[in-house]
Amino acid sequence: MADGLFGSGSEASGDASAPAPPPHYVGFWYRVLAYLVDSWLLMLVVGGVFALMSGWQYYANWEQVYVEGEYRGTRLIDFLVTWVLPALITILFWEHVLATPGKMLVSARIVDATTLQAPAPHQWIIRYLGYFVSLLPLGLGFLWIAFDPRKQGWHDKLANTVVVFKKKT
Secondary structure (H helix, E strand, O other): OOOOOOOOOOOOOOOOOOOOOOOEEEOHHHHHHHHHHHHHHHHHHHHHHHHHHHOHHHHHHHHHHOOOOOOOOOOOHHHHHHHHHHHHHHHHHHHHHOOOOOOOOEEEEEOOOOOOOOOOOOHHHHHHHHHHHHHOOOOHHHHHHOOOOOOOOOOOOOOOOEEOOOOOO
């Protein structure tokens, strides 16, 4: 069942019937660190895209653009760059390496809570949308990680995923 990511558990003891060791769940503060790294990197990507599209004057005139209402961009492009692009980047990282750069920094992986294997594609989408559910009640769904026995936030529970430390080989 958990052979792929965590091994069968029988290597150390030599006993083929030995159960797999339980996963080591990644706690709240490691996940906060991963989130901060990921947010910073996504900010650089989104900011870079806007700078490429509009030049640096986009940032030089931000007050004029937003405060005075002289908006020159298209709302569709802004939506795609600020909402869809980060979602695609995040989900593609999850799909291909089971982690974002921040999670890789803390040696964490996102796995299916039942099988401890790579989640199905629909679980990634549910997990990402679950971020908004976790955020809405003043971030309580993220704070839940600190108190949950398996360190699951609400987005993890909705998608049936857990964040575990990568097994050392």
